[in-house]
Amino acid sequence: MYFHAVTSFLALAAPIAAQQIYDIWSTQWDRSTLFTYTNLSPYGELNFTSSSKSNSATISVDDTTLYQDMVGFGATLTDSSAKLLSELKSSNSDNYWSILNYLFDPTDGADAAGFSYIRVPIGASDFSDTAYSLDDTSGDTSLDDFSMDAAPSYLYDTLTDIAGINQYLKIHIVPWSPPGWMKDSGSLLGGNFLSDYTDTYASYLLKTLQGYQSMGFSIWGIGIQNEPENSDSTYPTCEISASQEAAIGTQLRSLMDDNGFSSTLIIGYEHNWNDAGGYPITLMEDAPDAFSGASFHCYSGSVSDQQTFESAYPDKAVYFTECTGEYGSDWWSDIKWYMDNIFIGAPNYWAQTGAMWNLALDGDGQPILSGSDSCGTPCRPVVTINSNGTYSYNQEFYSIAQAQKAILPKDVGGPVGQRISSTVSGDLDWALLVTAYVTNRSSASDWPRYSLVVLNWDDSASTTWNPQPVTATIEFRGNSVAYTFPVGVTTLWWYGSPN
Numbered sequence: 454m455y456f457h458a459v460t461s462f463l464a465l466a467a468p469i470a471a472q473q474i475y476d477i478w479s480t481q482w483d484r485s486t487l488f489t490y491t492n493l494s495p496y497g498e499l500n501f502t503s504s505s506k507s508n509s510a511t512i513s514v515d516d517t518t519l520y521q522d523m524v525g526f527g528a529t530l531t532d533s534s535a536k537l538l539s540e541l542k543s544s545n546s547d548n549y550w551s552i553l554n555y556l557f558d559p560t561d562g563a564d565a566a567g568f569s570y571i572r573v574p575i576g577a578s579d580f581s582d583t584a585y586s587l588d589d590t591s592g593d594t595s596l597d598d599f600s601m602d603a604a605p606s607y608l609y610d611t612l613t614d615i616a617g618i619n620q621y622l623k624i625h626i627v628p629w630s631p632p633g634w635m636k637d638s639g640s641l642l643g644g645n646f647l648s649d650y651t652d653t654y655a656s657y658l659l660k661t662l663q664g665y666q667s668m669g670f671s672i673w674g675i676g677i678q679n680e681p682e683n684s685d686s687t688y689p690t691c692e693i694s695a696s697q698e699a700a701i702g703t704q705l706r707s708l709m710d711d712n713g714f715s716s717t718l719i720i721g722y723e724h725n726w727n728d729a730g731g732y733p734i735t736l737m738e739d740a741p742d743a744f745s746g747a748s749f750h751c752y753s754g755s756v757s758d759q760q761t762f763e764s765a766y767p768d769k770a771v772y773f774t775e776c777t778g779e780y781g782s783d784w785w786s787d788i789k790w791y792m793d794n795i796f797i798g799a800p801n802y803w804a805q806t807g808a809m810w811n812l813a814l815d816g817d818g819q820p821i822l823s824g825s826d827s828c829g830t831p832c833r834p835v836v837t838i839n840s841n842g843t844y845s846y847n848q849e850f851y852s853i854a855q856a857q858k859a860i861l862p863k864d865v866g867g868p869v870g871q872r873i874s875s876t877v878s879g880d881l882d883w884a885l886l887v888t889a890y891v892t893n894r895s896s897a898s899d900w901p902r903y904s905l906v907v908l909n910w911d912d913s914a915s916t917t918w919n920p921q922p923v924t925a926t927i928e929f930r931g932n933s934v935a936y937t938f939p940v941g942v943t944t945l946w947w948y949g950s951p952n
């Protein structure tokens with residue numbers, strides 16, 4: 454930061470100051486680096502120059518082509534995640550704060566990932582001790598027995614600690630089921646939503662927003678149903694058709710606008726990529742003004758399906774909000790998949806968020822709701838917390854961290870990153886997957902930050918196994934610089950004079 458201040462000063466004295474790369478984070482296939490920071494300043498900075506360089510790959514960054522504003526990357530704070538974290542807070546508060554700070558501290562220069570998006574279930578999910586909603590009194594259409602306290606206090610306590618660390622945190626709340634009495638099954642476990650309860654359910658969601666507000670939380674977005682095309686009798690789920698969700702969303706939007714929540718978003722769909730051309734499009738047709746956009750999960754279809762929704766509704770937002778790891782899979786294969794499909798891939802297909810499922814579980818994927826058939830292979834969280842108080846960061850963590858670092862605000866309270874155009878060319882164009890961002894400054898005279906997240910997957914994994922670093926030319930505003938990307942994920946940035 455000191456060096457950058459000098460650069461800015463020189464910029465006043467001389468018309469052009471050099472664009473330089475000196476901040477680099479890396480996670481390599483062999484784990485020799487794990488979200489490891491390298492500072493090339495003050496002697497090894499890589500200078501952009503006008504002399505052209507020829508390499509087998511060229512990354513061209515065009516800051517005149519601006520795409521979506523980013524929101525953040527992160528995971529879901531399930532009841533189970535909050536339970537393990539709060540138990541750790543009691544047994545070993547140093548480890549608790551160490552984890553929370555490493556995950557969520559967004560401070561420029563901090564050795565931390567700064568996750569800025571968190572999803573929180575309303576009522577129980579498959580990662581809760583018991584199945585509950587916030588009003589389980591059958592037939593209580595006036596919602597007299599609605600209570601935020603139906604959820605365990607450790608959920609709110611943990612969220613309070615997280616929100617206290619990250620002022621940019623965007624909280625997205627979404628239920629796994631309406632109360633059972635609003636469904637044909639009469640139960641939280643599976644079944645279909647009954648349209649007679651459209652207004653009651655919208656009021657239930659408004660009360661949830663008001664409940665969070667009274668606890669001091671600012672809620673960024675609310676969903677109507679997690680995975681509305683899935684009914685499963687072993688854990689909280691519910692089928693809600695697109696036309697039902699549209700009707701609930703329309704009523705909820707009106708209630709929110711009348712009750713001081715006009716800036717809180719309603720996020721639709723919240724299910725797999727494969728139906729991107731179906732459910733979410735019907736939803737936008739039926740309720741064009743209620744929803745900010747649609748959110749996607751990874752369990753069916755492919756990330757390119759997000760293009761189908763984007764093309765149909767270019768003014769609506771795309772979010773990627775859930776995918777889970779499973780214990781037993783290969784660390785580096787997972788990193789490649791996550792970067793390709795979520796933490797580089799989803800933003801390149803318009804997503805403003807990218808997120809994994811459970812923030813924390815133990816080494817057996819516990820605790821899970823008794824009887825739930827989800828996660829037949831135990832689900833792996835972002836951070837594993839063992840009962841003896843030890844913990845470890847999984848491949849999910851490194852994938853999220855490398856992406857989140859690239860979009861963090863440079864200035865306290867300043868803007869978050871916005872995606873800009875990047876293309877890869879050359880003989881090794883297939884070896885590098887790239888996304889690029891600009892992070893603006895609070896003051897228009899300060900230099901914006903330009904960042905890249907790059908996956909080098911040139912490893913010949915399917916044949917001989919031969920990981921090859923790739924030296925690429927990075928082109929920006931007619932200048933270029935060479936950087937050798939190891940096999941793994943690299944996040945780096947530079948500053949460029951304001952346009």
Ligand SMILES: *[C@@H]1O[C@H](CO)[C@@H](O)[C@H](O)[C@H]1NC(C)=O
Binds near residue numbers: 498499500
């Ligand atoms: C980059 O330029 C600076 C001067 O602006 C110089 O001190 C530094 O040595 C250069 N870095 C490299 C790697 O050539």
Ligand SMILES: *[C@@H]1O[C@H](CO)[C@@H](O)[C@H](O)[C@H]1NC(C)=O
Binds near residue numbers: 841
């Ligand atoms: C803590 O528990 C984990 C998981 O059971 C185990 O692998 C580790 O060795 C334990 N560490 C200590 C210090 O007991």
Ligand SMILES: *[C@@H]1O[C@H](CO)[C@@H](O)[C@H](O)[C@H]1NC(C)=O
Binds near residue numbers: 522868869870871952
């Ligand atoms: C960043 O600045 C550019 C140029 O002034 C502007 O077009 C863009 O909307 C800004 N983006 C954000 C996220 O502030």
